[in-house]
Amino acid sequence: MQPFTTHTGIVAPLDRANVDTDQIIPKQFLKRIERTGFGQFLFFDWRFLPDGTLDPAFELNAPTAAGGSILLARRNFGCGSSREHAPWALADYGFRAVIAPTFADIFFNNCLQNGMLPIRLSEEDVAELFRRTTAANAAGESYQLHVDLRECTVRDDAGFARSFTVDPFRRQCLLEGLDDIGLSLRHVDQIAAWEAGHGLPPVAGSR
Amino acid sequence: MPPRTLLDKIWDNHVVCTPPGELPLLYIDRHLVHEVTSPQAFEGLRLAGRKVRRPEATFATPDHNVPTTDRRLPIADPVSKQQIDTLRANCHQFGVRLFDLGDADQGIVHVIGPELGITQPGMTIVCGDSHTATHGALGALAFGIGTSEVEHVLATQTLRQAKPKSLEVRVDGRLPAGVTAKDIVLFLIGRLSTEGGSGHVIEYTGECIRSLGMEERMTICNMSIEAGARAGMIAPDAITFDYLRGRDFAPRDFERAVAAWERLSSDPGAAYDRVEVFQAADVVPQVTWGTNPAQVVGIDATVPAPDSFSDPNDRSSAARALDYMGLVGGTPITSIPLDRVFIGSCTNSRIEDLRAAARVVQGYRVAPTVSAMVVPGSGRVKRQAEEEGLDQVFRTAGFDWREAGCSMCLGMNPDILTPGQRCASTSNRNFEGRQGKGGRTHLVSPAMAAAAAVSGHFVDIRSWNYKESR
Numbered sequence: 223m224q225p226f227t228t229h230t231g232i233v234a235p236l237d238r239a240n241v242d243t244d245q246i247i248p249k250q251f252l253k254r255i256e257r258t259g260f261g262q263f264l265f266f267d268w269r270f271l272p273d274g275t276l277d278p279a280f281e282l283n284a285p286t287a288a289g290g291s292i293l294l295a296r297r298n299f300g301c302g303s304s305r306e307h308a309p310w311a312l313a314d315y316g317f318r319a320v321i322a323p324t325f326a327d328i329f330f331n332n333c334l335q336n337g338m339l340p341i342r343l344s345e346e347d348v349a350e351l352f353r354r355t356t357a358a359n360a361a362g363e364s365y366q367l368h369v370d371l372r373e374c375t376v377r378d379d380a381g382f383a384r385s386f387t388v389d390p391f392r393r394q395c396l397l398e399g400l401d402d403i404g405l406s407l408r409h410v411d412q413i414a415a416w417e418a419g420h421g422l423p424p425v426a427g428s429r
Numbered sequence: 430m431p432p433r434t435l436l437d438k439i440w441d442n443h444v445v446c447t448p449p450g451e452l453p454l455l456y457i458d459r460h461l462v463h464e465v466t467s468p469q470a471f472e473g474l475r476l477a478g479r480k481v482r483r484p485e486a487t488f489a490t491p492d493h494n495v496p497t498t499d500r501r502l503p504i505a506d507p508v509s510k511q512q513i514d515t516l517r518a519n520c521h522q523f524g525v526r527l528f529d530l531g532d533a534d535q536g537i538v539h540v541i542g543p544e545l546g547i548t549q550p551g552m553t554i555v556c557g558d559s560h561t562a563t564h565g566a567l568g569a570l571a572f573g574i575g576t577s578e579v580e581h582v583l584a585t586q587t588l589r590q591a592k593p594k595s596l597e598v599r600v601d602g603r604l605p606a607g608v609t610a611k612d613i614v615l616f617l618i619g620r621l622s623t624e625g626g627s628g629h630v631i632e633y634t635g636e637c638i639r640s641l642g643m644e645e646r647m648t649i650c651n652m653s654i655e656a657g658a659r660a661g662m663i664a665p666d667a668i669t670f671d672y673l674r675g676r677d678f679a680p681r682d683f684e685r686a687v688a689a690w691e692r693l694s695s696d697p698g699a700a701y702d703r704v705e706v707f708q709a710a711d712v713v714p715q716v717t718w719g720t721n722p723a724q725v726v727g728i729d730a731t732v733p734a735p736d737s738f739s740d741p742n743d744r745s746s747a748a749r750a751l752d753y754m755g756l757v758g759g760t761p762i763t764s765i766p767l768d769r770v771f772i773g774s775c776t777n778s779r780i781e782d783l784r785a786a787a788r789v790v791q792g793y794r795v796a797p798t799v800s801a802m803v804v805p806g807s808g809r810v811k812r813q814a815e816e817e818g819l820d821q822v823f824r825t826a827g828f829d830w831r832e833a834g835c836s837m838c839l840g841m842n843p844d845i846l847t848p849g850q851r852c853a854s855t856s857n858r859n860f861e862g863r864q865g866k867g868g869r870t871h872l873v874s875p876a877m878a879a880a881a882a883v884s885g886h887f888v889d890i891r892s893w894n895y896k897e898s899r
Contacts, residue, residue, distance in 0.1 A: 239742040244860040249841045253508040255468035267862045298624040304559040306575035335577035391451045406585045412446040
């Protein structure tokens with residue numbers, strides 16, 4: 223997994239609540255059997271017009287969101303289907319972090335498995351970030367944030383600074399880019415002991 | 430020991446260890462696998478030279494992509510075919526039991542799990558699919574996971590999990606006539622909101638829930654995710670045990686298993702992190718009007734105007750939803766005309782669902798403006814329905830009668846809405862484009878869907894004129 227320590231990037235605002243994973247990556251693109259190449263289909267039905275050209279009215283297509291790597295959204299981001307294709311598509315498009323007041327549980331976990339940082343800030347803080355982004359964008363400029371997972375902070379260059387929380391174990395895995403399965407297999411003896419204690423036959427050569 | 434909830438008991442029994450500074454490792458009893466969320470996980474195993482730790486605890490079936498038309502014909506979409514072929518090859522390589530496309534027991538993974546007795550009380554069950562909560566109806570802790578976690582479970586038979594909080598959702602009183610399990614759960618989602626259950630496992634309790642049959646309980650638990658919950662569960666009882674007795678994968682020493690299952694119910698006085706109480710008498714047949722399942726009203730209501738919402742997020746969501754749905758506030762639900770009707774999905778494709786729909790359809794014909802289809806949840810459900818003659822009721826009325834699969838719930842196969850088409854659907858999600866780009870989905874119960882197919886618009890099933898000739 224790609225480690226996440228610090229990241230500075232352009233904020234792409236998506237001023238909507240309850241953005242579901244069907245919107246993030248529509249079902250017709252779930253048939254690939256690889257983990258890569260999903261970025262081209264990100265927010266497909268919103269990004270593209272029926273003739274296949276970019277919809278200029280969609281927030282992510284604004285010039286000020288070009289090269290955006292921090293997605294800003296309203297509450298309950300990533301609800302619905304468990305498809306990990308959603309964080310794969312976000313990552314492949316270039317996002318490294320998503321900021322929202324709340325996230326759906328499965329999407330949140332899926333991000334953490336892919337070196338993508340989901341950041342929960344209060345509804346007020348998210349509203350403030352939308353104001354700052356909108357103001358910068360209205361002036362024809364992009365809005366930038368600095369994310370530091372070592373310190374668990376989000377700040378801009380104009381005095382916005384907030385801390386966020388993330389599970390300590392997940393934080394460590396992200397900082398070091400640790401492989402979850404490798405970590406868990408360190409406890410294979412305890413897994414085998416649990417199985418034996420519950421009457422399951424031993425597994426041969428499970429290491 | 431202090432009194433414990435059903436969740437506490439299953440959780441405590443499955444924690445393998447909590448290494449210092451790490452999340453607990455939770456043992457997983459059953460792993461269900463389908464073709465869409467598994468190929469990258471199997472590929473990960475191959476790249477790392479790992480095996481499936483417990484192939485005998487792992488069961489696979491293709492359901493999302495499969496055509497629901499004649500199974501003897503080749504799959505037209507080469508990419509769908511590749512995904513189904515990949516599942517077959519992976520199951521063969523790793524020794525996983527596969528209920529393949531030609532298998533008599535193939536079907537939607539959340540239909541065949543309980544039906545075959547693979548799902549049992551007290552188990553931990555996962556699947557790379559958010560509707561895994563369905564299995565909680567039998568008193569299991571069952572939840573959806575992502576593909577990386579699928580790979581983790583395949584390799585270790587465990588999952589890294591923080592313990593979720595518990596939410597008791599109690600529904601008091603008896604279910605009013607004409608109101609179904611689907612109406613209860615849509616009503617609950619409307620009250621709880623799409624994120625009201627976030628971070629929680631819901632345990633459904635109360636007289637109303639206890640009175641429900643096994644398949645109705647599955648409908649309730651199935652949609653827990655639409656309220657944002659990690660899982661939904663119902664304590665096992667005589668209804669559960671009667672359902673499981675004699676099923677293919679049920680325990681051989683069944684009575685001994687029952688004795689253990691009887692101890693799973695939440696202890697009197699056990700503390701939940703949160704409790705929400707509702708009255709069954711308040712529930713009427715439900716219809717969604719928007720683009721998330723919490724945007725729902727009773728059949729006797731009108732489409733709400735965005736201004737009627739006080740929360741600014743809700744207001745803007747409603748405005749967006751009405752625009753997408755081509756509806757205006759104030760429109761009576763019963764005056765909304767329909768183009769399509771879909772009866773199926775892991776929420777409502779079991780035999781009881783098909784019986785309820787057939788009872789409505791009996792003696793009627795589908796409205797000339799409507800195209801309607803029934804997609805049984807599994808090969809077994811289909812055969813059972815055909816033995817009972819339900820297929821003839823549907824066909825005579827003008828419904829399409831199809832093969833088992835997820836079908837138009839998410840339209841990964843050719844069963845999709847075209848832009849602007851409006852559908853009464855017994856599935857679980859009315860998200861934008863869910864059933865096809867530009868398609869407009871209204872979630873309802875099987876009986877309400879059947880009545881809408883006949884009438885060409887929504888009608889209140891409580892005043893339906895049943896023609897009982899069977």
